[in-house]
Amino acid sequence: MSGPPGPAAADGPAERLTVALPDGAELAVLHWPGPAGAPLVVLWPALGVPARFYRRFAGALAGHGLGVAAVDLRGQGDSRPRPDSSARYGYHELATVDYPAVFDALRGRAPGSPVFLLGHSIGGQLGLMYAAGNPAGLSGILLVASGTPHFRSYPGLTALIPLLGTGAMAGVARLRGYWPGDLLGFAGRQSRVLVADWARMARTGRFRPAGADTDYERGIADLRLPVLAVSVGDDRLAPPGAVDALCALMPRAEVSRRHHAEPLGHTGWATRPGPVAGEIGRWIDTTLAGKPRPGPEGGGDAVS
Template sequence: MTGRPEPPAADAPAERLTVPLPGGAELAVFHRPAPAGAPLVVLWPALGVRARFYRRFAGALAAHGPGVAVVDLRGQGDSRPVPDSSARYGYHELATVDYPAVFTALRSRSPGSPVFLLGHSLGGQIGLMYAAGNPAGLDGILLVAAGTPHYRSFPGATALIPLLGTGTMAAVARLRGYWPGDVLGFAGRQSRVLVGDWARAARSGRFRPAGADVDWERRIAALRLPVLAVSVGNDRLAPRSAVDALCALMPDAGLARWHHAEPLGHTAWANRPEPIAREIGRWIHSTLAGEPWHAPAGGGHAVP
């Protein structure tokens, strides 16, 4: 037989991988392989969102051709250990330890495949840091409902959501030793350093995480990779203005912007995945072919 290999079925089971980290921590990765040479998309979740939540989206995206891997962030979902007062990792450690370990493991399983990073919310913020430090290792960046948490990028009174919300979380985390989101019902249990980095970015708009020994903002500003940034209707945690503000941090990137106007909010888009999965598939194909991508009719725009 000849022709293009068939993509994996949308309901094909994902293979669970374990990626070890220094110090004994482990990251859980759920990988849907694709035919040899097909693109690989690695999805990094929002804070407190398990990798398994994206199962429907991963299946829809895989049906458009790429292999898809979804990662449980450190301490979330099936990753171990669950953070306690001894946890001392934040944005910097995830960008310089966790993300590289996962990409190294997956590249060894998909040699020769173009590799794309897909970040949702905080997963996209840290993803930009990783990409800025490893631009040669990626073929493009996908951001879905990922904006800066800076309160000034939020419209009107909604600016109080990131300002007061993250500030309160950081204060509780300092007193408790970690953020007890598993008890309080928001964002899962988290390292106090990670929550502190998030709150600092919300107050200042700067990516200056604790313990960083590099100028992340300068590196992000120098990114020249292709980027597709998607905002979603009725998203109070990453409104269009916050997504635009995050995109503005990388003026030299090959940016395409699309607003998916359906009012799905910050996470529900993953349960109604086809429109976004389809456009990501189209954008990846256009990017690899060196052809222009055009936003679908009914909203959004492409930026040259």
């Protein structure tokens, strides 16, 4: 089991890795190595959120004896190049090119370690697509504040947020050639294909990204991995219903569902990491060893 390693592991500096992609793009990764053989948690962020934002959360996970890596999505944070009108990548390319390249690089640095995929928001949606094609390479999936953007899974008038919001973003991206979120203050600068894929899912609820001939929905439905899905209070972008709807796409998976009612919001859980990091640490111990490690309670309520 993973035990607390002491302050040094939680406070140690991150390795800065660069993962080269076939088209010349480079992904930036922050890696906090764990003890030899310790589980490795690979964190994939929300749109527009850089890997460095998760430093405090990574430290909390490291305090549970885990290795941690946080990835800058293509074009975000320290990854290069920035998207412009020539960018043509979307959900499919990230799930089939970017995710495999990063996992391959990290497995080389943590040989023999069980590997867990942690997806925040769109990072979890893409993570399920990756896992559908690579289930044997993962010991489990962690979804934090990650739900489907399908508008029908949102309560009341809040359904207009994903429906109209992503549609407007896709329209701007078509006109400009990319989504200028760095100027507009939301979701970062993004490929128009990626934003269009997001908007399509918000309208239809379907995993049908541009350029893909893969049946992602069937692959996700066939997943038999253990999954921990965590929602938090005051999260308008991934409310509990949207998280539940994403989990429902995995009827064969071993899904553990938790909700933290504390109003942490869509990103606040990463800056106040105790409850969610504690939940993850205990769940990983239970998943790998069949019994929980004694420790402070994280405040989660099991709902399934």
